[in-house]
Amino acid sequence: MAPDPIHLSAGGVSLVLDRSGPGLPVVVYWGAALPEIGDLGTAVAPQPIGFSVDGPVGVSLVPEQSSGWLGYPGIAGHREGRDWATAFACSEVRHGAAGVRISAVDPVAKLELTITLELLPAGILRGRAALTNNGPGTYWLEHLALLLPVPERTAELLDFTGHHLRERQPQRTAFTHGMRVRENRTGRTGYDSAFLLCAGTAGFGNRHGEVWALHTAFSGGARSIAERTYHGHSAIGGGELLLPGEVGLAQGQTYQTPLLYAGYSATGLDGLSARFHTMLRARPHHPSSPRPVVVNTWEAVYFDQSLERLTALAGAAATVGAERFVLDDGWFGSRRDDTSGLGDWTVSPDVWPDGLTPLIAVVRGLGMEFGLWVEPEMINPDSELARAHPDWIMATGARQPRTARSQQVLDLANPAAFDHILKRLDALLTDHDIAYLKWDHNRDLVEAGHPASGRAGVHDQTLAVYRLLDELRARHPRVEIESCSSGGGRVDLEILERTDRIWASDCIDAHERVPIQRWTSLLVPLELIGSHIGAPASHTTHRTLPLSMRAGTAILGHLGIEWDLTAPDADLTELAAWVALYKELRPLLHTGTLVHADVADPAFAVTGVVAQDRSEALYALISTGTSASYPPGTVTLPGLDPDRVYHVRPQPPGDVPDGNAAAWGAALPWCTPRGVHLHGVTLGNAGLRLPVLYPDRVLLVRVSALPTGDAPAVPADPAGPGFSGSDIGRVTR
Ligand code: DGJ
Numbered sequence: 093m094a095p096d097p098i099h100l101s102a103g104g105v106s107l108v109l110d111r112s113g114p115g116l117p118v119v120v121y122w123g124a125a126l127p128e129i130g131d132l133g134t135a136v137a138p139q140p141i142g143f144s145v146d147g148p149v150g151v152s153l154v155p156e157q158s159s160g161w162l163g164y165p166g167i168a169g170h171r172e173g174r175d176w177a178t179a180f181a182c183s184e185v186r187h188g189a190a191g192v193r194i195s196a197v198d199p200v201a202k203l204e205l206t207i208t209l210e211l212l213p214a215g216i217l218r219g220r221a222a223l224t225n226n227g228p229g230t231y232w233l234e235h236l237a238l239l240l241p242v243p244e245r246t247a248e249l250l251d252f253t254g255h256h257l258r259e260r261q262p263q264r265t266a267f268t269h270g271m272r273v274r275e276n277r278t279g280r281t282g283y284d285s286a287f288l289l290c291a292g293t294a295g296f297g298n299r300h301g302e303v304w305a306l307h308t309a310f311s312g313g314a315r316s317i318a319e320r321t322y323h324g325h326s327a328i329g330g331g332e333l334l335l336p337g338e339v340g341l342a343q344g345q346t347y348q349t350p351l352l353y354a355g356y357s358a359t360g361l362d363g364l365s366a367r368f369h370t371m372l373r374a375r376p377h378h379p380s381s382p383r384p385v386v387v388n389t390w391e392a393v394y395f396d397q398s399l400e401r402l403t404a405l406a407g408a409a410a411t412v413g414a415e416r417f418v419l420d421d422g423w424f425g426s427r428r429d430d431t432s433g434l435g436d437w438t439v440s441p442d443v444w445p446d447g448l449t450p451l452i453a454v455v456r457g458l459g460m461e462f463g464l465w466v467e468p469e470m471i472n473p474d475s476e477l478a479r480a481h482p483d484w485i486m487a488t489g490a491r492q493p494r495t496a497r498s499q500q501v502l503d504l505a506n507p508a509a510f511d512h513i514l515k516r517l518d519a520l521l522t523d524h525d526i527a528y529l530k531w532d533h534n535r536d537l538v539e540a541g542h543p544a545s546g547r548a549g550v551h552d553q554t555l556a557v558y559r560l561l562d563e564l565r566a567r568h569p570r571v572e573i574e575s576c577s578s579g580g581g582r583v584d585l586e587i588l589e590r591t592d593r594i595w596a597s598d599c600i601d602a603h604e605r606v607p608i609q610r611w612t613s614l615l616v617p618l619e620l621i622g623s624h625i626g627a628p629a630s631h632t633t634h635r636t637l638p639l640s641m642r643a644g645t646a647i648l649g650h651l652g653i654e655w656d657l658t659a660p661d662a663d664l665t666e667l668a669a670w671v672a673l674y675k676e677l678r679p680l681l682h683t684g685t686l687v688h689a690d691v692a693d694p695a696f697a698v699t700g701v702v703a704q705d706r707s708e709a710l711y712a713l714i715s716t717g718t719s720a721s722y723p724p725g726t727v728t729l730p731g732l733d734p735d736r737v738y739h740v741r742p743q744p745p746g747d748v749p750d751g752n753a754a755a756w757g758a759a760l761p762w763c764t765p766r767g768v769h770l771h772g773v774t775l776g777n778a779g780l781r782l783p784v785l786y787p788d789r790v791l792l793v794r795v796s797a798l799p800t801g802d803a804p805a806v807p808a809d810p811a812g813p814g815f816s817g818s819d820i821g822r823v824t825r
Pocket residue numbers: 390420421430465532534576577578579580595597598
């Protein structure tokens with residue numbers, strides 16, 4: 093008798109695996125939870141048409157040619173040209189309600205495959221495969237990936253692209269017949285990684301449509317696949333992108349894929365984010381302390397470091413309420429600019445004649461934590477380390493790769509290099525009162541081989557970096573680490589297992605940051621996304637924006653400031669008010685549900701965070717362009733309890749709509765200190781009228797549930813000192 097299908101169910105999601113065939117189990121269903129599966133396997137079994145093979149062809153988790161699958165292979169490799177096609181048969185399947193472990197062997201190819209899948213309480217599927225060579229000689233693995241079928245009603249794909257200063261930009265394509273393969277060959281996660289590959293029903297949006305999505309959690313080469321065949325199969329999948337000869341398995345050796353995370357949502361992209369955020373927040377090591385306000389020195393002073401200058405900056409930082417002061421690049425070795433010194437992780441006696449301790453004492457004395465920038469995987473050819481150990485630089489042999497940002501990559505898979513860097517970082521953290529490391533990584537990996545053998549080394553390097561981080565964290569468990577890679581070049585769920593924050597982008601122009609943060613937060617909750625208030629004129633775009641826009645968007649993350657606060661353009665009083673608001677709101681922002689309205693007008697975005705008990709929320713009504721309508725239309729405030737009555741009013745200091753209504757019209761009726769009272773169902777369907785806003789402005793809206801039983805009457809005017817929402821009523825024409 094054929095074994096029963098396996099039904100995993102958790103968090104409102106079901107996955108059904110059919111194991112009646114001779115090969116690997118086939119996913120017959122992945123989507124909304126099913127109470128019972130009945131005859132599902134029979135109902136959806138494909139009709140055998142006998143093209144690739146006689147008999148039904150399904151998409152197994154690791155699809156193989158032998159099963160009749162001629163789409164993207166789940167496995168590719170060979171043993172000196174043989175054993176390139178596999179036919180795995182299950183040897184053992186163990187499962188519970190929320191997880192399955194499948195062991196399979198191919199006695200001819202002498203390979204063993206293990207697939208583990210867990211359906212986490214948040215409804216996210218997490219899985220990986222492992223391959224062991226049981227035969228003599230080397231099995232050269234080229235590719236091992238997991239694929240998951242998606243239904244044919246997925247008409248559109250969404251994935252991401254980008255570059256330095258413009259990370260994680262969305263791109264939509266029709267999900268047509270054929271393959272869409274996104275390869276990242278940069279040797280780091282990459283600005284343009286597929287990030288979250290989504291397949292959804294036609295027109296799926298923030299709050300509507302069904303979406304199936306997949307994230308390949310790896311910080312080296314990666315490949316994401318979406319394929320629709322003319323035999324009625326559609327699938328999404330992912331795995332590591334291996335370079336030629338990178339994984340050669342000797343007898344008894346095992347290769348393990350990165351973890352794959354897959355989510356399903358019946359309520360658009362917000363439903364997906366809610367699952368991913370819930371999953372991440374449930375981790376025991378998820379940061380739970382209030383996310384401290386950071387002041388980072390990079391755009392404030394760049395390489396111009398001195399005790400005097402940084403003492404003044406630290407003083408201003410403390411004045412506005414900062415809680416963590418991070419000394420960026422330039423404090424070590426010969427690092428007076430970006431051409432020299434990487435690898436020499438000792439404090440520069442030229443810049444810091446008495447070491448870092450005097451600055452740390454100032455910072456700690458002001459009640460702030462001290463953080464330090466490092467870039468441990470890199471080396472400048474102009475450094476003591478490179479002169480002492482030229483053989484530690486990654487290369488394919490005799491030829492050195494071309495430099496990028498004047499730097500090369502240290503071969504951390506070399507135990508001597510690894511130990512040296514570990515020792516230096518350990519000493520820094522042991523000898524100084526350091527609470528935080530900003531861990532940077534500023535170049536792509538080009539010709540990144542192990543210099544002694546010349547063999548490709550991105551795979552080993554990525555795992556070595558994980559080991560380095562793991563070891564440091566074990567030795568210094570209280571030190572938090574930020575993942576930075578020339579801005580947001582290393583944002584993935586595996587680096588986030590070892591870090592507490594990601595730096596989303598080197599672009600801190602609020603206009604550019606709106607999409608970068610929106611799309612980064614599709615996967616990553618706000619408390620893990622570093623977002624800084626920059627100078628009035630952005631250093632990377634030269635766009636000048638008011639503090640209300642810079643701060644009103646930066647508070648939607650882990651807030652920081654990256655601005656010379658000793659400069660005359662620094663309005664410390666207003667900045668302090670924003671910092672105070674962030675501190676007041678962070679319990680909500682960092683635990684609540686992130687929501688986005690589907691806004692028809694491309695000039696506007698509505699981002700909100702709703703408390704888990706839906707008792708309160710904050711919404712940001714953001715304009716990034718000129719509206720097609722004048723005055724603009726209405727937007728909904730999604731995510732609230734439909735049955736409760738809420739007090740809705742503008743939130744100071746982001747309460748001044750700052751548009752030309754003051755010049756051309758009268759006040760927007762609801763946008764007064766007094767606000768309005770509305771049911772959640774009304775806010776979710778009718779919503780609020782948008783104010784007239786200049787491009788690149790934000791209006792914050794605070795929403796609080798009234799105690800049950802209160803009548804939805806307009807409250808008394810709560811205006812207090814500092815409230816300026818009524819300013820928009822001033823007619824200056
Ligand atoms: C790139 C980072 O993204 C910046 O924030 C800064 O730390 C520089 N590196 C320093 O070199």
